[in-house]
Amino acid sequence: MSTETYRDTHLPTDHRADLLLREMSLEEKCGQxxxxxxxxxxxxxxxxxxxxxxxxxxxxxxxxxxxxxxxxxxxxxxxxxxxxxxxxxxxxxxxxxxxxxxxxxxxxxxxxxxxxxxxxxxxxxxxxxxxxxxxxxxxxxxxxxxxxxxxxxxxxxxxxxxxxxxxxxxxxxxxxxxxxxxxxxxxxxxxxxxxxxxxxxxxxxxxxxxxxxxxxxxxxxxxxxxxxxxxxxxxxxxxxxxxxxxxxxxxxxxxxxxxxxxxxxxxxxxxxxxxxxxxxxxxxxxxxxxxxxxxxxxxxxxxxxxxxxxxxxxxxxxxxxxxxxxxxxxxxxxxxxxxxxxxxxxxxxxxxxxxxxxxxHIDVAAVAREGVALSQELARRSVVLVKNDGVLPLSRSLDVAVIGPHAGTALRQFPAYTYPAWRETLANWDHSTMAGAEGAGASWHEPLFPPVDAETLVRERHGARPLAAEVAEFAGAVRTEQGCSFTQAPTPDAVERAVDAARRSDVVVLALGGASLWFTGERTEGEDSDSADIALPAAQIKLAEAVAAVGRPLVVVLVQGRAYALPAVVRDAAAIVVSTFGGPFGAKAVAEVLFGAVNPGGNLPYSIPRHSGQIPVHHHQKAGTGYRSPLPGQLTQHYLDMDATPLYAFGHGLSYTGFGLGDLACDPEVDTAGVARISATVTNTGKVEGAAVVQLYVRVNASRVTRPAQQLAGFLRVELAPGKAGRVTFRVAAAQLGHTNLARSFAVEPAHVEFFLGFGSDDRGLEGTFELSGSPRSLSGAERSFLSEATVENL
Known part of the structure; x- marks a missing residue:
């Protein structure tokens, strides 16, 4: 009789699982x-x-x-x-x-x-x-x-x-x-x-x-x-x-x-x-x-x-x-x-x-402090400057009006799948419709949660503050008005107060964008919260147009988790900053960017279309598809009524300094079992320290199968002091460039490969080519390469 038992830690896990499985009844198995x-x-x-x-x-x-x-x-x-x-x-x-x-x-x-x-x-x-x-x-x-x-x-x-x-x-x-x-x-x-x-x-x-x-x-x-x-x-x-x-x-x-x-x-x-x-x-x-x-x-x-x-x-x-x-x-x-x-x-x-x-033993106070610096750094890096006519960074002596639905709330920096949003959803849920286990859950939660609203919770527990309060840390004076909610039409009085605040200020920060919740409450995003029209809500557009008519320099801050189609009043603003639901330090990071305490270094992880009708507008559309299709004949644009290109492309992001790329080098020929080496020098050409994301895009011109017009093959965030340079090298295995071929085998095949390096998916800063040569290679999953190796050497 065997003396082996599933509790023996010296046995392999698979064997322990088999031993335990033999001891289980059918009901116990199905319960697991x-x-x-x-x-x-x-x-x-x-x-x-x-x-x-x-x-x-x-x-x-x-x-x-x-x-x-x-x-x-x-x-x-x-x-x-x-x-x-x-x-x-x-x-x-x-x-x-x-x-x-x-x-x-x-x-x-x-x-x-x-x-x-x-x-x-x-x-x-x-x-x-x-x-x-x-x-x-x-x-x-x-x-x-x-x-x-x-x-x-x-x-x-x-x-x-x-x-x-x-x-x-x-x-x-x-x-x-x-x-x-x-x-x-x-x-x-x-x-x-x-x-x-x-x-x-x-x-x-x-x-x-x-x-x-x-x-x-x-x-x-x-x-x-x-x-x-x-x-x-x-x-x-x-x-x-x-x-x-x-x-x-x-x-x-x-x-x-x-x-x-x-x-x-x-x-x-x-x-x-x-x-x-x-x-x-x-x-x-x-x-x-x-x-x-x-x-x-x-x-x-x-x-x-x-x-x-x-x-x-x-x-x-x-x-x-x-x-x-x-x-x-x-x-x-x-x-x-x-x-x-x-x-x-x-x-x-x-x-x-x-x-x-x-x-x-859990040290509650110590737990609350964990990750503060990391959360703040991630929030700072997540802010994307997409447009700047020179108004940013703002002078700290200015009187600033902070206007919009994101001006005075800290809670809306916490979207669905965060604890504050879960608490808010629980509070908004109609418990009268619940029965059985769900009803039991509603009563079960009551003694576990103190009676504090979610806005108060994020301010007291996380130290989160609204954008207006964070801007006040830098500006000479701040006036703030909500003007409208995220989706509800503003009242005339609310608009007039917002306009008056704008009129009495040197510059307007218009805090617009989205709100995320589960299923209930005023929201523009979240689970089961989809939109047929991705235009910025009409209530916010009406407010923006009224405030813009005052004529003060307009800086638009978009707090959003997805792309919105932007109205002319936003597109024409002197500056546009795209933020996200940044948690406790989301608003703080935006204010730091607005006043130059932080040099923006974020890049868009999605393309921003000009209109809902362009969807899909992602950068890696197949060759010959969408805006990646050559214009035939005498046509000057793909649509009759507008360009088919994004308003702002994937990977786009500006800085308060400048960056240049030069000295491109690459291997002219790479075997289908080899590695392509592509390198260039990135230089901070401006007067302040900053970070740039160097991005490598390739186009693999394969035979008989349509491939993406371009695909991201590597990226590296590089931080440089003014006047300093670094040598960035990407090592791209040929196995990363494979695809499902005509025979429905995943393979890397001989091909002419075009590539470019830039600071966005539409920035062809440096361009080159190399040949994938040798025999076609069918690849098992274990033989695939997924991510390139990217390194930087300071010069």
Missing amino acids: LTSVMPWSVIRADGSDAEGVDEVLAAPPGHVAQLIADDPADLARLAGEIQHRFVTRTRLGIPVLLHAEALNGFLAGGHMVFPTAIGLAATFSPDLVEEMAGLIRRQMRRTGFRHALSPVMDVALDPRWGRVHETYGEDPYVAAAFSVAYTRGLQGTDLAEGVIATGKHFLGYAVTAGGRNQSAFEAGSRLTRDLYAYPFEAAIRLAGLKSVMNSYSDVDGIPAGISPEVLTDLLRGTLGFDGFVSSDYGTLDQVVNRQRAASTPSEAGRLAITAGLDVELPTQFGYGSVLAAEVEQGNLDVREVDACVRRVLRAKFELGLFENPHPQE
Whole structure:
């Protein structure tokens, strides 16, 4: 008789998972693939919830939505939950608690960083890896080992309300930041890490009509080469351990029940070996929205055979429903075993069996201070100066009017998927419509959250201040008026007060843009908050036109998580600054840029169109498509009524100093198994220190397949003192330039490659070519290259 046991830490994790699996009943197996809300296990005071013994009889493997205002309370509650699973279940399998962590651990008392689109604007994946490392330590301390982050979707449609959760329109940028975040969160040893979840697989940010949850339609080449690129990079380069399915149909089949998506592509082609977590309510939607299954049992059977491992946040088609399918002979238990094995392996890799409990003592004050400097630096780097007629930086002696919906609020710097926004959504939710578990959740939260509104919370807890208050730190005098809300038409009195403030000031800072929330409240962006028209809201345009008519110099600050089509009054402003939902230091960073305390160095992670009708307008359109198509005959522009090019292109960003590129060098010929070396000298030609993002774009002129007219192949943020220079070198493996060829094999083939270096996707500062020569090479996923190596040598 074997003496081996799954608790033997000397055994390989796969073997331990197999040993434990043999000891589990069918009900216990199916339970591991489900999740429960915390109030199904405990009350807010830590005592047993009603019905907890029934929950623990076939224990779920996961707990969802455990959120508290105080880190010590959070750890206490996590410990109480874990104690019950470890001591009061037959096999003592620890539970896996998950949380959102897109731009900070979504829990009270923890630092908030700029939202993901703002992180992308920094072009600083090294700092995002540092941020994720801090999130990892914070989550582990409080007992959480699974993060439902980051969002790896490539966002090409600004109508979609969740663009701010992504790293923007470029697959290379999305890959670079996805890899950095995954590395920071999971660490070098998962036993000291937290599992990252890449979402939403696949094509979720380019659904029909820009609507959340709608269908995704694309051919297999585009799906693999573009939309899967960040996911595959995170899998191959950072060992991504979890993936979340999209709500969308993919080629007519809901992603959550698609073997082609979750098994053939994700596991077979991309090499993923972790577990797939369902987006919340996926199987319910398969039945009740997409009508691709008629019952929960059918949805569960389809999902598990497709490769969906875990159903979140509560049972619908898994758990006892799934067990019944096996008992009735409708499902082979081996399908269940495959998913359970993946979940158990993850728990063993995390060291959860040996160390399931949170840290015993939490220093709440110390936790609140963690990441202050990092959040502030990321906020500063995320600010993008897109236009400047010389009015910026502002003199500190000026009287400034700060006008607009972003002038007097600190809260709107905190979008959906931050704790303050979650608190606000919870407060706005109509609890009278809730029943059952949701109603229990509403009452469960009450004792855990002090009665303070979200605006007060961000000011008192995070020290966040509105833009007007931050501008007052620099200006000679400040007058401020809201003028209008984000979407509601302004009253005549409100407009007149704004106009009067402008008239009595030297310069006007017009603080416009978006607001992000979940589902409820006044908003322009967020989950299920999509827009058919991406124009700046009419209320803000009316205010801007009235204020501009005064004739004072106009500086427009756009706080936004996605591109808006800008009216003439904004386009004609003396200066335009694009900010993001920057968290506690978002407004401070903008004020520092306005007055020159910080030299702007951010770059747009998306293209800003001239009009909604241009969508899509991303820079990497295929050759011969959209504004990348040559103009035929006598035509001078692609549309009759306007240019087809963006108003401001991806990668664009100005500075208070100047930068030049010169001395280009490159290898004239590179083998299909080789590496192309491209280098140039970047010089700060101005009078102040600054940072420039040197960007490398390539065009691979492949045979028989249409490729992008240009694609980003590398970037590097370079900081230089006045008059100083640096030698930037990019090393691009030929395997990075591959594509799905005519035979539907991913390959790198001989081609003539054009490239340019510049400071934006429309800045062809230096241009060159090289030849990819040699034999065509079909590449396995393990042989692919995803990110170039970029270095700088100071001269």
